[in-house]
Structures are given as C-alpha cells and as structure tokens.
Amino acid sequence: MNPSTLEIPVEIPADARNPVEPFLRMDRMPHIWCPACGIGTTVNCFTRALLDSKVDLDKVAVVSGIGCTGRVAGYANLDSFHTTHGRAIPFATGLKLANPELQVVVYSGDGDLFAIGGNHFIHAARRNMDLKVICVNNLTYAMTGGQTAPTTPDHVISATSPYGVFEPSFNLVALAEAAGAAYVARWTTYHVKQLSRSMEEMLHKKGFCFIEVLSPCPTLYQRRNKMGEGLDAMKFYKQVSKVRNGAPTSECALTKSGEIVVGKFVDRDRPDYLNLLRTQMTESLGDRYAEPEVSCSC
C-alpha cells in the first residue's frame, strides 16, 4: 500500500472530538492493538450501538477474559472487568444474578471463549443466562504470538502448527444455536453498519445472545499465511462474505479462503434463567418464596 494514501489533506481543529470518545477511557489511549487490527472497529461499532440503543450507560457492564479482545473492558468507559482467562462468562453470570438491572456484555476473543472457556459458554447458553456475548474471532491466539485456536481453519500456518492446522475447527454459530442461544449472528469488521445494528438489537433482546465478529489479525495470522495486510483483509471479507439471514448454522462453517456466511441466524424467545427460577420457586413455594435481594444495601 502506498503510505501517501493515508494522508488526510484537511486541517483537523485541535479541539475536534470523535463522537465515540465519551464511551472510551481516553486517558488510556493509545490502545495496545496493532495497526489494522479489527478489534478497534468492533469497539467503534459497539459504542455506536450503545449510543443508538439509548441504554443507561451507568447500567451497562463489560466483562472480558484474557487476550487481545480481553483488553476491550479496559478501554470502555463503563463498569468494566478484565477477569481471568476463559472465565468472563461465569464472572458475568454472578454479576448479572446479583444485580439483574445491569445489562452485562461479555466481550472476548475466540480462544478465550471457546477453548479455555468453552464449557462456560455452552452452559450459559443452556441456562439462557441474560448475557450479551460478543466474540471477536481473529482465528488465532494473537496476544501470545499467533498459536492455533479451536477456530483456526484447516491448512493455516500458526506458531504451533508450523506445517499447517489439521484439527477440525469449531463452527461457533452452530455451537451457540445447539447450546440454546436466543440470538445468534455473525458479521465481519467489513460490515460495520450491520454489526452495529446487530449489537443494538442484541442489547434489546432478553436471554443469551451471541455475535461472532470475524476480525483481521494482520500481524500474526495474515503475515504468516501470506494473506496480505489490513486492507487486503477488508477486500477478502468483501469478496467472500455472503449475507444469508436465517441460514441454517450447520451450513456456516468457515474455511481458510472459502465463503463467509454472515447475517442473523437465530432470533427466538426462550424464558431466561431468572424467569425460570422465579417460575419454579413460585410453583414450589407459593407465598413463601422471597424475591432475590442479592445486592446488600450494607
């Protein structure tokens, strides 16, 4: 790419502010993400979704695990938790149950949510815990140097698969649907408008919601696999993505260079965990059931 194409020919006033700044901890900038990494794009979409959804930001909490995407919590100007590797979902479960008025968003990566944390994902989906899970899927463990993840497609070269990946990978959207998620969608960082809209829709949806966002890792995935730079990833997403809302998730598996099916695949109503709890206890205990007051005033 010619560096001159990045030059912006207009004068930007010194006091100009990006409209998403109030949603970010500007005192923590610059962030740690590489140039052309897609995580920042997803954060931008998320802030737009928060803005458009008109939710009370004091009642939104972001919970992340460990990894590049795990750092999102630290940049969000919200109550935010950077937890342990793989355990964002069970932490979020406790937070939500103690304080159900919170909108709890789990924002983490594919390795964190589906390898070390895979068990928690399927159980939270099974329970239909009212959590909004955003998985930035860069198909690799980026923070640790580009090792094979359970999402890394066949034949890809990684730091721990120097001769190419041969393990079958997870189809995350099919997994989410099978485990019971109420809402399942997939976009890429090329689809910023659609992603923002999906995130906004999810913020208004009750129950366990899941959005997978395919996001480039130019430094550790593309470079090693001779897939070009950041802009090439956008061109690739544009070329191979196909919007198929309502597509059977079993047909949405990803390969190294094949079609990427994007869209909203699942949007169904199931009673969420707290609803089920209340129903069961009222049925069994009648008037003796006391509504949970978990958060102490002390």
Add this chain to the structure above:
Amino acid sequence: MHADPKGVLTGVHFLDGDHACCEGTLAAGARFAAGYPITPSTEVVERFAWRIPTVGGIFIQMEDELAASIAIQGAVWGGAKAFTVTSGPGFSLMMEHIGYAAMTETPCVFVNVQRGGPSTGLPTLPAQADMMQAKWGSHGDYGIIALCPNSPQECFDLTITGFNLSEEFRVPVMLMLDECVGHMTEKVVIPAAEQIEVTPRRQTKLPPEEFHLFEPREDLVPDMVKAGDGYRFHVTGLTHDHRGYPSMNVETQDEQVRRLQDKLKPLSNGRAICETENLDDADVVVVSYGITSRVAQRALQLARARGIRAGKFRIISAWPFPEQRIRDLAGRVKAFVVPEINLGQMVHEVARAAAGKAAVIPVSHAGGSVHNPELILKAIEEAAR
C-alpha cells in the same frame, strides 16, 4: 451493624458442621452462593439451596469449580456477599481465582472441607493437608485469611467472623474445615439477629469524580463500590494503579503487592485468634487446630494427669500465622508439639516463629482418620523429658 433477621435461624439446633457453616453464611448476610458438588463439602450448599429461596437470594450450581469461584466474585462486584464451597480437587481448581480475589481485593469466602489427598485421595475421610495450599496455592505473592473451626458451633461462629474479616480487609477468606468437623453433629446455638455483629461493605462516601477504587485508606485497605452505581470503574487482575488501570512497571508492582500482604499484619500480631489453656506453667505446648485440637485435648488431660506441665495453644486464625504469639511463648517453654493430619505443614510455621528457642516436634498423620491421642501423649512425654 446487626445481622438481617431474615437469614438468622435463632434457636438451639442439632447440626453438623457443614449445615452450621451454611447457617453462618446466611447470618453473615450472604445472599449468593455458587458451587459444584464435591464430597465432603456439598451439604453446605445443599442446605443453602434449600434455605435461600425463602430468605431472598440465589444459589447457582455451576459447571465446575473454576466457574463457581469466579461467579461469586462477579456477584460481589454486583453488590452481594458471596461464597463457594469445595474440597481437595475442587480447591486446587479454585486457586487461580483465589489469586484474582486477592489481586482485585474482592471480599469473598471459600469454604474448604478438607479430605485426604493428593489428587482424588480419600474423598470421604479427613485430612488437614491443604493448609499450605490455602496460603500459597495461587501464583505470586499475596495475603489471605484462613480460619479453622473445631466444632459445628464454631463452623457457625467463624463463618460469620470470616465474612466480617473479608469485608474489613477486602481479601478472600478460607474456612478450613475438615471432614470430621464438617460431618460431626453437635449442639449449635444461633443467637438473635441483634446479637450478631455483621461488618458492612466498605462502601465509599466519595462521589465518582473523587473516588479511586484502589486508593488505600489509613488501614491500607481501599473502599469499594458496586457496578451500576455510576462510578464507571475498572477491575483487572493485571498489576494496577490506584485507579485500577493496568500499570506494567516495577514501582506499581512493588507498592501493590507489598500492600496486599501488609494490610493483613494486624492479624499476625495483636488480632490473631487463638485459644489457650494452662500456658502459665507450661514446659510443653501442644499447637493444634481443627479436629486435631480436640484429639490433642485428650492427650493434654492425660499428660497433666501424669504430672507433665503441658499447655494448649489452639490456632483459630491460621493465616496470617499468629507468629508473635508463638515467638513470645518460645522464650519460656521447652518444646512445641505439633500434631496435624498431614506430613508436616503448619509445624514449619511454628518452627520459623520459635526460631530455635524451643524444640518443635511434629506428630504427622497421612490422613484418613484422626490421631490416636496416645501418639500425641507420647510426643508430649518425650518433649518434657
């Protein structure tokens, strides 16, 4: 403040240690528990699951101990008092989150009903072999509090103490039961709610713009807030500054990690919880804790009957180790006899505190039962010689 009467089952009961511990959590104000079944600890949360829907709270059975030990911390940041319960293998799985609670200064309680180990070991039989793990099990330097009840009554009382200390110091507290104490049934007196002191959360009075989540007060412990109150705070397991922001430098690391230990100093000195008997004229002191202290009691009676000046030192707060108390005694007694159901754990702490000024004699036991009192008596007799 006083306990909330909703959770207090005032009266005289006949309970085992696990059930009494559960009543302690309710009296202390716990309204959230997450657990995963494991013998011999499960009865604590079984009772909680039975009791909590009429008290007003939540029990959730998680998919594993990793989940249970972090779900409680999510609940704490949501404003709850919360705990989990486990034994041996589950305790091993919880180690990372004990470190997370220490690093993020999340007040919470871990009940460990100890069984024989290592690995799956003796699921239904007693041991006291997790004592060092309780202190050192997670990586890095940090401080925790561990309490060792020796009866169902103490399981109730010390559970409340544990929650209170956890709130005061913002640390994870371990309640180190053992299979015997957990499963023995005795009289348990639960007082009226207004007779139970409960330590409230260290809720800040500062407005969001003046508040920093990890800025310590005079006692080295920072005040707290909960999610949803508009403070827009950040919590991380990374080394962090007083705002809670990651700070990868030597100075922050030094300041933070030292403080995590230093804030607990009062408990290793003046505020250590111990029970003593016949120390005034003692030549030999038996140092014990948990179920072993009750076996040692018999050995002490037999020793006195034989004219040996033997005294009792029962450790109740095992971590921070009550080293000042042992050090003071070391100068004037001949020997410490330390029976424990492990191959030698707290005995090393006794030896360290005694610093060569008194003999230190371990009476080890690999686990699966309590000691024969004769074995402890023999050690007392040899020490007195």
